[in-house]
Amino acid sequence: MTQSSPEALLEPHISIQHGPAGPYPIDEGVSETGMRVAGLSRGRRILVVDSEPDGAQSLVCRLRRHGHEAIGVERGSAALQAYEDVDLVLLDLELPDLDGLEVCRAIRSVSCVPVIVVTARRSELDCVLGLQVGADDYVVKPYGFRELMARIEAVMRRAQWQPPTAKEILHGRLRIDVRSREVSLDGRQVALTRKEFDLLSLLATHPDTVIPRKRLLQQVWGDSWSRRTVDTHVSSLRSKLGDSGWIVTVRGVGFKIGNG
Template sequence: MSSNTVLEPHIPDQLPDRGGRRILVVDNDADTADLLVNRLRRHGHHPASVKGGSAALKAYEDADLVLLDLELPDLDGLEVCRAIRSMSRVPVIIVTARESELDCVLSLQAGADDYVVKPYGFRELMARIEAVVRRAQWQPAAAAEIEHGRLSIDAGAREVSVDGCEVALTRKEFDLLHLLASHPDTVMPRRLLLQQVWGDSWSRRTLDTHVSSLRGKLGDSGWITTVRGVGFKIGNG
């Protein structure tokens, strides 16, 4: 069994209650994930587990809370956290063996709601889950619109305008622009953009083609800035 496995023989499992939450466990260690899923289920929750970041980005929308490891086989856990936070307000708790202050700070900056170091106490984890969910319920609703200089994005209506003039975009063009504009001070890695917007269905030129099309429709190549060797970020047009 993994050295990170959580063992608490002196803490009895509780009977299921009716207030269970849908919890997504994202962990590369199958033994640790299975044990945690079983403990959560016995406490009345409805957990599911995935092993990688790509799978997490497909599954988080069905969860009330995400328990996310940083050590994943395909994507970096911080990238996954940023991607989830860019599109959703679902609470995210980082559960990892990394115990440095820097990892904790980076995780919180990436949008995590809390940070738990393995090995941890299960009672503590349950308390943190309830505290994070409780805080999330008190947060105001996210803004439906993004204003970035002369650029306006209405997420609800999926409409984009520049200087008040509507710009007709395809579904993927809108998703790409919205993701970039949601992080105005962040360079978004190419791999993360591809995964978040296209999932597993994309070719090598997919992202470049859509960026070029977006620049043309927005009327200025400056709206999307290329950061060589890294990815793209929203510009000022």
Template sequence: MRQPIPSQIRRPATNWRVLVVENNTGDREALAAGLRRHGHHVDGVATGNAALQSYQLSDIVLLDLELPDVDGLEVCRSIRALSDVPLIAVTGWGTELDRVLGLQAGADDYLVKPYGFRELMARMDAVMRRSRPQIQAEQVVLRGPLRIDAASREVSLHGRVVELTRKEFDLLHLLASHPETVISRKRIMQQVWGGSWSRRTVDTHVSSLRGKLGGSDWIVTVRGVGFRFGSG
């Protein structure tokens, strides 16, 4: 079992969408509650198959390797083959070989149960810092009623904040920074996901962005090529 979750921990500057993959219902709910208290959005699943269907819209994945349906290492490999989403293995398997196998499977970090919540938060902060892309374009992009602030990573539309995941923000900022340019899926994957290719990943994030921005006109599909920023 994990150690009790303390209430006095520095809150992160950015709220993340966290996918908690944990077979034990009590542990999953307790961890989710602790993360929510610190401002994060949490989705919780109990199986490997559910994780493979849910990770694409997450900013970071906390993956228990002891799952009832699919080997946790295989889940880790499958996610890493299609995405560079930050992933921390959280498991009771604590030998050196276990750690090596977890890291080789694609985990960015490896945390053994029981663990302290402060340590988990610190490791999440470190993994997210390492994965954060260095945005070289405009720091504040204004496109009509849409405002994108790269420094605070905040998006607002008609003065109202739009809650985006980390990858959704990076994708929107990339497109909005080049409003007259059609950007290929390959370039999007290279700049937003670090080169891991998956058409489904890009399309899923585009669809989610369109929904959050209230329409498809903000992101225009150019068939056979990619996407360009629209007029909204």
């Protein structure tokens, strides 16, 4: 972000003050136009965790221009102090004090706040690890800001998605408690991320039915995801359930629940 773009010149001026959890932008007013551009009825409080001050400040400014209340910190320890009061966390993995994966794991162990990893780490392994420790999405730098906005909206829609009205889903040795969002296999609890739980619940609600990939994307991921997204989460579910037979692939169509 060394070269100013025409769009960047339109960013509103936002002062930065430093506090215990890092630099926080001071709101000097967000126009109604900015909120209409994003299609929002209200802004969301977003925590940007990034060790690069220039990049973090630029992202914070652009988020605020689009109607969000964004704050920025540069260290993982600061993120662990600030996440409780936000609606969404944008988390870099390259932090000076803690590994971003550990920060994500720590947040997910005690909170359901949505987390989107935004990082330069682009390998498939890094992506899988990020999703397995609880990230709701994984965005690789450099990225398009419009894409990031779309992913933020998709993640927030999914966070509000409610699984089927049944209190409990029983499928062979698998028990899914919808109210507590807990899954157990042979009486042993299986820790799942929000998206993994929603995916498994959707499949288990329609036993012996092949659910098309497109429907999975629409109901669990909100349309803005790729084919690889479903495959990655199916792979993670199979690993956590200990048997690939729990999720059956029907080539060219989609997936259905199996019997392990």
